[in-house]
Amino acid sequence: MKTAHILSLGAVLLSYAAEAHYIFQAVSTSGAKGAEYQYVRHNTNRNSPVVDLASLDLRCNVGGSSGASTETLPVAAGSSVTWTADTAVYHQGPVSFYMTKVANAAEADGSTPWFKIKDIGPTFPGGSWEKCTQKSFVVQIPKCLPSGDYLLRIQQLGIHNPGGAPQFYVNCAQVKVTGGGNGNPSPLVSIPGAFKKTDPGYTANIYNNFKNYSIPGPPVWTC
Numbered sequence: 001m002k003t004a005h006i007l008s009l010g011a012v013l014l015s016y017a018a019e020a021h022y023i024f025q026a027v028s029t030s031g032a033k034g035a036e037y038q039y040v041r042h043n044t045n046r047n048s049p050v051v052d053l054a055s056l057d058l059r060c061n062v063g064g065s066s067g068a069s070t071e072t073l074p075v076a077a078g079s080s081v082t083w084t085a086d087t088a089v090y091h092q093g094p095v096s097f098y099m100t101k102v103a104n105a106a107e108a109d110g111s112t113p114w115f116k117i118k119d120i121g122p123t124f125p126g127g128s129w130e131k132c133t134q135k136s137f138v139v140q141i142p143k144c145l146p147s148g149d150y151l152l153r154i155q156q157l158g159i160h161n162p163g164g165a166p167q168f169y170v171n172c173a174q175v176k177v178t179g180g181g182n183g184n185p186s187p188l189v190s191i192p193g194a195f196k197k198t199d200p201g202y203t204a205n206i207y208n209n210f211k212n213y214s215i216p217g218p219p220v221w222t223c
């Protein structure tokens with residue numbers, strides 16, 4: 001009886017590992033090495049993606065609407081933040097970084113307007129998208145961004161199943177930007193709302209005649 005229980009637990013753990021999903025668990029700067037979930041909000045759906053384009057969970061993942069147990073990381077405008085996942089980001093698809101300005105990062109729910117600060121996608125010509133083996137992704141906080149509290153959101157899309165729903169792997173960090181400027185981020189979008197089922201970046205078949213790619217969401221704002 002006991003052996004049977006242990007065996008079935010083993011099978012469950014194996015099946016989770018076999019999914020090869022991932023969670024962006026930590027952020028760090030040159031001055032602060034964030035521990036797992038120190039500055040990143042805890043999600044409660046293990047390493048599963050969000051697939052519903054109308055869901056509020058698209059903002060900061062399932063369970064990520066509250067920052068009560070999360071610290072806020074001070075970041076100098078113009079400096080870099082490194083996101084680290086628990087395991088290599090295995091599924092092909094673009095990585096984008098969004099921010100939203102908030103009164104208090106620990107109290108923000110992500111309902112405020114978002115803007116995009118960076119996209120990482122395939123380069124052409126080439127026509128192929130290799131499986132990613134990277135665990136860490138770096139984003140620079142724009143130098144002219146006004147000082148204050150923000151949510152910093154990483155989004156990786158799994159688009160490895162052409163015709164299927166894209167998988168959103170998202171997490172939010174809480175940051176306090178210091179030494180910023182007078183930039184005016186735009187365009188502003190709401191999440192959910194910024195992503196549509198018909199966006200070519202979801203429906204692309206990355207295995208066949210893959211010649212160009214537009215990353216979903218608004219254009220990147222720069223200073």
Ligand SMILES: *[C@@H]1O[C@H](CO)[C@@H](O)[C@H](O)[C@H]1NC(C)=O
Pocket residue numbers: 200201204212213214215
């Ligand atoms: C590729 O470019 C064509 C022509 O501009 C466009 O219609 C199509 O949506 C693009 N595909 C992707 C995946 O971005």
